[in-house]
Amino acid sequence: MALSGLFLVFFLAQHFVINITSVIAPDTFNEWSHFMGYNGLVQFILQPVLIAGVIVHFAMGIALELKNNKARAIKYKQYNGNANSSWMSRNMIITGLVVLAFLGLHMYDFWVHEMAYKYIEVNPESPTRYYEETVLKFEPFWRTIIYVISFVLLSLHLWHGFASSFQTVGVNNKYSAGIQTFTKIYSIAIPLGFIFIALYHHFNPITH
Amino acid sequence: MKLNLKIWRQKDAKSKGEIVDYPIKGIEGDMSFLEMLDVLNEELINKGEEPVQFDHDCREGICGACSLQINGEPHGPDRLVTTCQLHMRKFNDGDTIVIEPFRATAFPVINDLIVDRTSFDRIQQAGGYISVNTSGNTVDANAIPINKHDADEAMDAATCIGCGACVAACKNASAMLFTSAKVSQFALLPQGQVEAVDRVQNMVRQMDLEGFGNCTNTGACEVECPKGISLENIARMNREYLSATTKG
Incomplete structure (x- = not known):
């Protein structure tokens, strides 16, 4: 759970770095996206590893939730969780399931279409198509709002999950305060960055 | 101090329990939480009712016998104290206090507030x-x-x-x-x-x-x-x- 989580946190940062170029340097975005889409190592080794990481993370999360629910078959009449723990730490399953649902949409939006483009329709390589395709995705208001809400939930998930992963792998030492601080900065900055990208493209559509 | 206690009552491990209301008065801030329950139990015994069962032993915070989930928190709202060290001054006149046994599948209820x-x-x-x-x-x-x-x-x-x-x-x-x-x-x-x-x-x-x-x-x-x-x-x-x- 923790190791797959840390792997996904690392991936998220890499994803953000590529995506932010769609705002500040569209040509670079096209170049990097094309590389990611056609590089053999990325496509046939890193991409399956990433998909496996996501599946392992949510499968273990759901298994954990089911086991933990059984550990208290009779619930309290009154349970004051706010007195001793954060909402984020107690509701990882809720924020996680929302992010999972979002991933379904996200995969449909980009990955499924990309697979169809390359392997079903067998279109020729087009290194400059990515920027326009991405901006077009954010044209509908409903999709932009779903992305924004999902990133807020992702932020709440990361707020607890990132630092918690270190505790699970046995890291609780003089660096833990720093890890906590970095977690808070990361869990706000990265989702906020993704929200900015979605809103930027929604309000700056391509006009021909 | 007058209080309205809502206490989990359960006859034995197999019975279905329920929360029962017990209004109580004459509670002083210097009493411990368990002494407050002693007062309640004395009243119940005098009325011919079954006293509330709860675990306790040293009443000095050493033995780990006392438990109780008090207003949704184990050992109540105070920090670094056991229930026997919790004083009634932590509550206000007129408060409602919900008292339940520790809940876990691995801690089955024996009766009332006592768990295994x-x-x-x-x-x-x-x-x-x-x-x-x-x-x-x-x-x-x-x-x-x-x-x-x-x-x-x-x-x-x-x-x-x-x-x-x-x-x-x-x-x-x-x-x-x-x-x-x-x-x-x-x-x-x-x-x-x-x-x-x-x-x-x-x-x-x-x-x-x-x-x-x-x-x-x-x-x-x-x-x-x-x-x-x-x-x-x-x-x-x-x-x-x-x-x-x-x-x-």
Whole structure:
């Protein structure tokens, strides 16, 4: 759970770095996206590893939730969780399931279409198509709002999950305060960055 | 002080329990929470009713016998105290106080507010000990030098009284804080190294067999622990477990 989580946190940062170029340097975005889409190592080794990481993370999360629910078959009449723990730490399953649902949409939006483009329709390589395709995705208001809400939930998930992963792998030492601080900065900055990208493209559509 | 108590009443392990209202008056701020329940029980006995059953022993915060989930928190709203050390001055005149037993599948209710915490004993028996030669060749514990930092941390872990507040507070009813304290108190000392590999694996296995939940690092256990047992112990146990499983 923790190791797959840390792997996904690392991936998220890499994803953000590529995506932010769609705002500040569209040509670079096209170049990097094309590389990611056609590089053999990325496509046939890193991409399956990433998909496996996501599946392992949510499968273990759901298994954990089911086991933990059984550990208290009779619930309290009154349970004051706010007195001793954060909402984020107690509701990882809720924020996680929302992010999972979002991933379904996200995969449909980009990955499924990309697979169809390359392997079903067998279109020729087009290194400059990515920027326009991405901006077009954010044209509908409903999709932009779903992305924004999902990133807020992702932020709440990361707020607890990132630092918690270190505790699970046995890291609780003089660096833990720093890890906590970095977690808070990361869990706000990265989702906020993704929200900015979605809103930027929604309000700056391509006009021909 | 007048209070409205809402107390979980359950005749025995098989009966279906319910919350029963007990208005009470004449409670003083200097009374402990258990003394307040003593007053209630005296009233109930005088009226010919069954007194409320609850665990208690030393009433000094040492033994770990008292429990009680008070207004949704184990040992009540105060910090670093057991229920017997909780004073009624922490409540206000007219307050409603909800009192329930510690809830966990591994802590079945015996009756009223008493739960069976022998699952903790079985975890302890699975590995919470060291083997020492006591046949006349006993080595004085102080003959082995131990640096102060390790000794202090081992002592801190050993202050766990096994009350079960960690389990009661955890949304997952996890016993990781208890188990990790019992693992840590030996893991930090040279005397604990001989059985280190088996200890952590056996205690964790027993913890899982008892039906406790898994730790998701909410930190509720550390906040509610009357002895201030730190989450560092859980991280240490995770390291010990990883090390033990890789060593076989």
